[in-house]
Amino acid sequence: MTGMTAARTPSTSPADRPHVGLRERKKIKTREAIRAATYALVEEQGYDATTIDQIAERAEVSPSTVFRYFPTKEDIVLTDEYDPLILEEIRARPADEPWSETMRYVLHRALEFGMDDDLAVSRLRTHLMVQVPAVRSRMMESMSATGRMLCEAIGERTGRDPDSLEVRVYAMSLIGALMETSMYWAENDHRDDFAALVDRTLDVMEHGLPHENR
Amino acid sequence: MTGMTAARTPSTSPADRPHVGLRERKKIKTREAIRAATYALVEEQGYDATTIDQIAERAEVSPSTVFRYFPTKEDIVLTDEYDPLILEEIRARPADEPWSETMRYVLHRALEFGMDDDLAVSRLRTHLMVQVPAVRSRMMESMSATGRMLCEAIGERTGRDPDSLEVRVYAMSLIGALMETSMYWAENDHRDDFAALVDRTLDVMEHGLPHENR
DNA sequence: ATGATTTTGAGAGCTACTCTCATTTCATGG
DNA sequence: CCATGAAATGAGAGTAGCTCTCAAAATCAT
Numbered sequence: 034m035t036g037m038t039a040a041r042t043p044s045t046s047p048a049d050r051p052h053v054g055l056r057e058r059k060k061i062k063t064r065e066a067i068r069a070a071t072y073a074l075v076e077e078q079g080y081d082a083t084t085i086d087q088i089a090e091r092a093e094v095s096p097s098t099v100f101r102y103f104p105t106k107e108d109i110v111l112t113d114e115y116d117p118l119i120l121e122e123i124r125a126r127p128a129d130e131p132w133s134e135t136m137r138y139v140l141h142r143a144l145e146f147g148m149d150d151d152l153a154v155s156r157l158r159t160h161l162m163v164q165v166p167a168v169r170s171r172m173m174e175s176m177s178a179t180g181r182m183l184c185e186a187i188g189e190r191t192g193r194d195p196d197s198l199e200v201r202v203y204a205m206s207l208i209g210a211l212m213e214t215s216m217y218w219a220e221n222d223h224r225d226d227f228a229a230l231v232d233r234t235l236d237v238m239e240h241g242l243p244h245e246n247r
Numbered sequence: 248m249t250g251m252t253a254a255r256t257p258s259t260s261p262a263d264r265p266h267v268g269l270r271e272r273k274k275i276k277t278r279e280a281i282r283a284a285t286y287a288l289v290e291e292q293g294y295d296a297t298t299i300d301q302i303a304e305r306a307e308v309s310p311s312t313v314f315r316y317f318p319t320k321e322d323i324v325l326t327d328e329y330d331p332l333i334l335e336e337i338r339a340r341p342a343d344e345p346w347s348e349t350m351r352y353v354l355h356r357a358l359e360f361g362m363d364d365d366l367a368v369s370r371l372r373t374h375l376m377v378q379v380p381a382v383r384s385r386m387m388e389s390m391s392a393t394g395r396m397l398c399e400a401i402g403e404r405t406g407r408d409p410d411s412l413e414v415r416v417y418a419m420s421l422i423g424a425l426m427e428t429s430m431y432w433a434e435n436d437h438r439d440d441f442a443a444l445v446d447r448t449l450d451v452m453e454h455g456l457p458h459e460n461r
Numbered sequence: 462a463t464g465a466t467t468t469t470g471a472g473a474g475c476t477a478c479t480c481t482c483a484t485t486t487c488a489t490g491g
Numbered sequence: 492c493c494a495t496g497a498a499a500t501g502a503g504a505g506t507a508g509c510t511c512t513c514a515a516a517a518t519c520a521t
Contacts, residue, residue, distance in 0.1 A: 054518075056467075056517085056519075060468085095471070101468085171384070173384065198447055199451050202451045209424070210423070277499095320476095
């Protein structure tokens with residue numbers, strides 16, 4: 034079910050902005066060339082066996098350039114710029130909607146974006162997350178950034194202090210839960226429907242462990 | 248030939264066990280020399296500025312030996328061997344005790360052990376956790392190992408499948424929460440009473456965010 | 462086209478970490 | 492007490508991720 038391709042990116046016409054020059058376009062191309070090269074090489078030889086030099090060679094740039102675009106090797110496979118989107122999505126929800134419903138809705142939206150975009154990449158990413166400790170670590174780092182964003186959102190929404198222990202703990206427990214959900218999904222070879230797993234996760238977060246074993 | 252093992256006194260007398268030879272003792276000494284050297288150097292110059300060579304020199308071993316004792320630099324400052332202790336502690340609780348109370352009790356016990364042991368080291372560790380991404384990452388890794396242990400414990404205790412999504416999600420959300428609690432403590436310069444923070448954390452995990460802001 | 466600015470490539474350099482091999486240190490049986 | 496085997500150590504070479512610098516090349520503004 035890969036519907037919902039309605040809201041495309043709003044007009045990439047060149048006349049849209051006067052300053053989308055050749056430079057910007059080349060940068061984007063380079064960035065994607067590096068990522069594409071990395072994905073290909075990692076699938077061919079595995080993550081550890083893939084060196085920066087190889088990536089640079091296949092992407093037809095110098096090794097220096099690779100580091101100019103990505104601070105670490107892990108970042109090449111992990112770019113998630115969803116945070117601002119999620120935040121927007123949260124802000125767009127009616128203010129009187131219960132928080133748990135907002136969360137559920139927003140997460141499903143995020144999944145549509147992230148997975149529809151390229152399911153293969155999502156799978157590779159979660160797979161690497163399970164296999165390669167360095168990637169997993171980097172992923173946790175980036176998710177804890179998402180956690181801080183969540184704190185802000187909760188603060189705006191409920192008037193609570195976003196820096197209070199309670200809000201921070203709540204946000205990070207959610208992040209930890211979702212992290213584990215991704216691992217579970219990948220460990221079971223992506224057989225489950227990820228959205229369904231997320232729903233079960235949110236159930237646990239709302240109501241605790243179910244009393245019956247399944 | 249056999250060293251006559253006398254009565255069961257858990258004393259550390261040398262004749263107690265025949266096989267705690269000079270070799271074992273030296274290994275322990277080396278291990279602690281490396282750690283002590285690292286702590287000292289890190290407090291003098293900071294984590295990143297401290298190299299393995301410096302550590303080796305101050306501990307009076309070769310750099311090779313440092314890596315023989317610790318797989319990574321982060322591990323030198325992060326050895327937490329508490330997991331088995333915690334597991335034992337959980338198993339020792341009465342089977343009909345509510346899980347949340349068990350958790351609360353066990354965590355407080357773990358704090359007594361970990362903090363009383365050497366408060367200064369606990370502070371340095373959590374401080375590094377906030378400051379140095381690599382240390383934080385490594386810490387998260389080791390805490391996720393604790394999470395898997397928790398899954399086992401929950402399985403034993405409640406008869407649930409320890410590999411089920413629900414149990415794993417619950418365990419990891421707890422781990423994430425406690426991680427954030429540590430960060431909060433360190434970020435506020437260890438001014439709060441850590442045990443009290445843990446209690447507030449467990450409250451959030453049990454009852455969700457409080458409705459009133461504090 | 463000219464000059465200013467940005468991006469890139471080349472390469473040196475640092476450090477964490479691995480691997481190998483010879484040397485030293487401890488354990489043990491006669 | 493010494494000879495033999497096993498384990499720990501040190502020395503050194505090698506790899507790869509990552510940083511920094513500087514000059515060449517590409518793009519932009521006028």
